[in-house]
Each structure stands twice: as structure tokens, then as C-alpha cells.
Amino acid sequence: MGSKEKWWVDLPMFGHRQWLLKLARLDERDGTVSGEDWAEWAVHQLAEHLGVPSATVRPATLEGRRAIVSRSVLRDRLEYLDHGNSVLSARFADYDQSVKGENAGYSPGAVRDALDGVGPPADVEWPGSFTAFDVWSGYLLMDAWVAGRDRHDENWAVILRGGERRLAPSFDHGNALGFQERDAKRARMLEDEAHLMRWVERGTSHHFAGKPKLTELAWCALHIASPSARSHWLDRLDAITADAVDFVVSQIPPAIMSEVTRRFVIQMLATNRRRLLDGYSGT
Ligand SMILES: Nc1ncnc2c1ncn2[C@@H]1O[C@H](COP(=O)(O)OP(=O)(O)OP(=O)(O)O)[C@@H](O)[C@H]1O
Ligand SMILES: [Mg+2]
Numbered sequence: 001m002g003s004k005e006k007w008w009v010d011l012p013m014f015g016h017r018q019w020l021l022k023l024a025r026l027d028e029r030d031g032t033v034s035g036e037d038w039a040e041w042a043v044h045q046l047a048e049h050l051g052v053p054s055a056t057v058r059p060a061t062l063e064g065r066r067a068i069v070s071r072s073v074l075r076d077r078l079e080y081l082d083h084g085n086s087v088l089s090a091r092f093a094d095y096d097q098s099v100k101g102e103n104a105g106y107s108p109g110a111v112r113d114a115l116d117g118v119g120p121p122a123d124v125e126w127p128g129s130f131t132a133f134d135v136w137s138g139y140l141l142m143d144a145w146v147a148g149r150d151r152h153d154e155n156w157a158v159i160l161r162g163g164e165r166r167l168a169p170s171f172d173h174g175n176a177l178g179f180q181e182r183d184a185k186r187a188r189m190l191e192d193e194a195h196l197m198r199w200v201e202r203g204t205s206h207h208f209a210g211k212p213k214l215t216e217l218a219w220c221a222l223h224i225a226s227p228s229a230r231s232h233w234l235d236r237l238d239a240i241t242a243d244a245v246d247f248v249v250s251q252i253p254p255a256i257m258s259e260v261t262r263r264f265v266i267q268m269l270a271t272n273r274r275r276l277l278d279g280y281s282g283t
Pocket of ligand 1: 070072150
């Protein structure tokens with residue numbers, strides 16, 4: 001599944017679970033290595049700050065090529081992934097799984113109905129009676145914060161274990177944080193706030209019905225989640241400090257992330273956080 005070169009590997013020194021090794025792709029425009037690796041690693045760290053369960057990601061190399069490893073979200077051999085497209089098809093007989101881009105049947109409302117009866121991710125103390133959808137709405141809030149546009153119906157899943165069904169931790173976060181932009185453009189956006197604002201406003205989903213803006217998608221999901229989930233996620237985002245974000249980004253080696261990129265990522269995250277918190281009207 002998916003579009004990148006990748007392999008499941010055993011890393012016995014890091015426990016019994018398998019890890020998915022994903023190579024960072026080459027940028028077709030100039031043959032440089034794209035920043036998918038640092039983006040996927042950074043989003044995992046940011047997810048932890050937000051309290052969104054996500055596959056553990058570590059930087060890696062394979063024969064000198066930049067990569068990441070993503071630890072399997074399956075805890076043992078009794079667990080299986082049931083991807084979003086299959087979960088939606090089981091609920092809606094006419095759900096079209098073959099669509100690659102915008103899918104008219106793919107919306108937060110449809111996901112909420114399809115996740116009916118599914119529990120929240122395991123191994124986390126969730127407040128009150130959190131459902132799978134209550135947690136999934138947090139995945140969309142995270143996507144909007146990190147400018148992640150890739151939440152298609154195979155980029156989330158339910159974990160089946162015997163008769164039990166629980167939402168899987170979030171995975172596949174490499175397409176985020178503006179990893180594909182050029183430094184010259186990033187520098188212009190850092191100089192000109194209106195330019196950065198136009199860039200973040202253009203952030204839409206490729207996959208959901210109507211190709212909504214990422215902010216609107218997140219607000220829509222929060223709006224139909226339970227009131228406690230809505231306030232939980234907005235409070236968690238509100239509590240994110242600039243220091244926490246700086247620390248995450250500062251750990252990426254300068255050899256793979258320029259100073260301009262670093263400043264852009266920090267500025268973009270601060271802008272999106274404000275847009276999400278200030279713009280949520282609850283209607
Ligand atoms: N940490 C993980 N644990 C278990 N399964 C995973 C994990 N990460 C990825 N997978 C599985 O591997 C598939 C492909 O991985 P992933 O989505 O990360 O790759 P990709 O090539 O980036 O995909 P895309 O085409 O969506 O960009 C996922 O759809 C999922 O089935
Ligand atoms: Mg994927």
C-alpha cells in the first residue's frame with residue numbers, strides 16, 4: 001500500500017514489533033532529497049505534544065539514503081489493520097474505494113457513522129466516554145495544525161483484535177510542514193506575513209468531499225464530535241507552547257534542514273495554531 005519505497009524490518013534492539021522503513025523521495029525538480037523524513041519525524045513529536053496517538057517514528061538511513069522507520073501500531077500477531085476505506089465500505093454499500101482524489105462519499109459525517117461502535121486507541125487514558133470518532137477529530141485538528149494534506153481513507157485505520165475494534169494510532173505524516181517548498185519561497189513568506197497567510201489558506205484536503213480547507217475540515221469534525229472531545233482538543237492545542245515547538249524543530253540536524261526552513265516551520269505552526277483557535281466558532 002502507499003506510494004513510497006518501503007520495507008518492514010526487524011530492529012530487535014528496539015523491541016519485538018516490526019518497523020516500516022520508508023525512504024525519503026528525491027525531488028523530481030532537482031534531484032535533492034525531499035524533507036519527508038524530517039516532516040514525518042517532527043509530526044510524530046508534535047502529535048505527542050497534542051496528545052494524538054501516533055506511530056513512533058525514528059530517523060534512519062539505508063545504505064546512505066535518508067529514511068525514517070515507523071514502528072508498527074500493531075502490538076502483536078493477534079492484531080490486524082482494517083483501513084478507513086474498508087471501514088467506510090462496510091457501513092456504506094455504495095462507498096467507492098477505487099477513487100484516488102476527491103471522494104464524494106468521504107466526509108467527517110460518514111467517518112463518524114462508520115466508526116460507530118469502535119473504541120478509542122488502546123493504551124491511552126481517554127477522558128470520559130471518548131469514542132473512536134472523538135479521537136479521530138483530533139487527528140484532523142493535528143493535520144490542520146501541521147498543514148498535513150494526506151488524510152485519505154488508507155491513512156487511518158481500525159485495529160481488530162478478536163472481537164474488539166479500536167481506532168489505530170495515526171500514521172503516515174510525511175506530507176506536512178511544507179516539506180516540498182523551496183527555501184527562496186519560504187524566505188519570501190517569512191518576510192511577508194500576507195504571503196504566508198495566503199499559503200496556509202490554500203491548504204486544502206485532496207481527498208474529502210468538496211476538497212475543503214484543512215481548518216474547515218477540522219472544525220467540521222470537532223463540531224460533530226462530543227462536546228468534551230471538542231474542548232479537549234482545543235484546550236490541548238491552546239496549551240502548546242512556542243518553546244515546545246522550537247525544541248522539536250531544533251533537534252533536526254542542520255545538514256538536512258536549513259535555517260530558513262526551520263524558521264518557516266515554526267512560523268507556520270504558530271500561524272495555523274492561531275487560525276484554528278481564533279477561527280473556531282462552534283457553529
Ligand atoms: N506504523 C505503522 N504501523 C502499521 N502499519 C503501518 C504503519 N505505517 C504504515 N503502515 C501501513 O503501510 C501502508 C503504507 O504506509 P504509509 O501510508 O506510511 O506509506 P506511503 O507510501 O507514505 O503512503 P501514501 O501513498 O499514503 O503517501 C499504510 O497504509 C498502512 O497500511
Ligand atoms: Mg499512506
